[in-house]
Amino acid sequence: xxxxxxxxxxxxxxxxxxxxxxxxxxxxxxxxxxxxxxxxxxxxxxxxxxxxxxxxxxxxxxxxxxxxxxxxxxxxxxxxxxxxxxxxxxxxxxxxxxxxxxxxxxxxxxxxxxxxxxxxxxxxxxxxxxxxxxxxxxxxxxxxxxxxxxxxxxxxxxxxxxxxxxxxxxxxxxxxxxxxxxxxxxxxxxxxxxxxxxxxxxxxxxxxxxxxxxxxxxxxxxxxxxxxxxxxxxxxxxxxxxxxxxxxxxxxxxxxxxxxxxxxxxxxxxxxxxxxxxxxxxxxxxxxxxxxxxxxxxxxxx
Ligand code: UDP
Numbered sequence: 001x002x003x004x005x006x007x008x009x010x011x012x013x014x015x016x017x018x019x020x021x022x023x024x025x026x027x028x029x030x031x032x033x034x035x036x037x038x039x040x041x042x043x044x045x046x047x048x049x050x051x052x053x054x055x056x057x058x059x060x061x062x063x064x065x066x067x068x069x070x071x072x073x074x075x076x077x078x079x080x081x082x083x084x085x086x087x088x089x090x091x092x093x094x095x096x097x098x099x100x101x102x103x104x105x106x107x108x109x110x111x112x113x114x115x116x117x118x119x120x121x122x123x124x125x126x127x128x129x130x131x132x133x134x135x136x137x138x139x140x141x142x143x144x145x146x147x148x149x150x151x152x153x154x155x156x157x158x159x160x161x162x163x164x165x166x167x168x169x170x171x172x173x174x175x176x177x178x179x180x181x182x183x184x185x186x187x188x189x190x191x192x193x194x195x196x197x198x199x200x201x202x203x204x205x206x207x208x209x210x211x212x213x214x215x216x217x218x219x220x221x222x223x224x225x226x227x228x229x230x231x232x233x234x235x236x237x238x239x240x241x242x243x244x245x246x247x248x249x250x251x252x253x254x255x256x257x258x259x260x261x262x263x264x265x266x267x268x269x270x271x272x273x274x275x276x277x278x279x280x281x282x283x284x285x286x287x288x289x290x291x292x293x294x295x296x297x298x299x300x301x302x
Contacts, residue, residue: 068173074132081136161226165204166292193255195234203285
């Protein structure tokens with residue numbers, strides 16, 4: 001997102017507490033005079049924070065996003081959707097800036113409506129292990145709408161579906177880094193359950209383009225951003241093994257509690273309102289991602 005904003009000619013200040021992120025992903029921006037990084041936890045007050053002038057937009061994208069990470073940090077995850085969202089909304093309000101929040105398809109929980117359309121209210125377990133993420137994001141959406149209605153902040157809400165690409169962490173636990181890591185090392189791919197659950201994978205540059213368009217739009221209600229190409233996790237494993245020319249096999253492991261059975265975005269609204277749809281085919285996106293992970297795995301093995 002920072003790269004895209006800089007490419008469009010903006011000046012960017014990145015805030016991150018690096019709970020799950022890495023400065024390596026920003027190394028190429030070290031010499032940019034239009035980019036500044038501040039290590040800060042947005043759950044903490046922003047007293048004295050000066051973006052270096054009037055901010056035009058606040059993009060609140062902070063959160064652990066992988067089940068492994070949010071299960072390890074449930075309280076921080078709940079806080080970043082609640083306290084963190086409020087802090088970022090206050091920042092936007094103080095600067096009369098636009099505000100965009102990256103919400104999630106997890107708002108739909110284990111969906112009873114398929115594909116998922118924005119008007120579906122979801123099927124979320126409020127006390128299950130994933131609730132720290134799901135309810136945090138649902139609260140964040142509600143807080144965002146409240147700031148829009150009460151303080152007229154120009155808000156946007158993106159509901160992001162499974163996204164992948166270079167710069168993910170190898171040990172992030174999500175299915176793309178996990179399968180890539182295993183396939184590149186020739187280890188068995190860990191398919192949870194019988195692998196018949198489905199997901200739809202969007203390449204990062206498509207997602208960023210959707211977010212950028214949404215940020216410039218006047219749409220206040222949530223917009224799904226994701227790739228509607230749906231596949232089973234078992235098919236996905238086979239795909240990755242073939243693409244990486246790996247000798248890996250597949251092993252079954254227990255299905256995590258409340259793992260959604262199916263997930264595919266209905267993107268009619270994004271097409272209509274933003275003129276957006278994904279353009280990067282899965283094969284091509286996975287190739288770029290495999291190149292990145294191959295370098296990561298080699299560096300670790302060296
Ligand atoms: N998954 C899997 N093996 C793994 C990691 C994930 O089979 O090593 C499955 C997981 O159970 C889920 C899907 O892949 O059904 C996507 O999981 P991920 O954690 O990437 O994201 P989610 O969509 O669950 O938030």
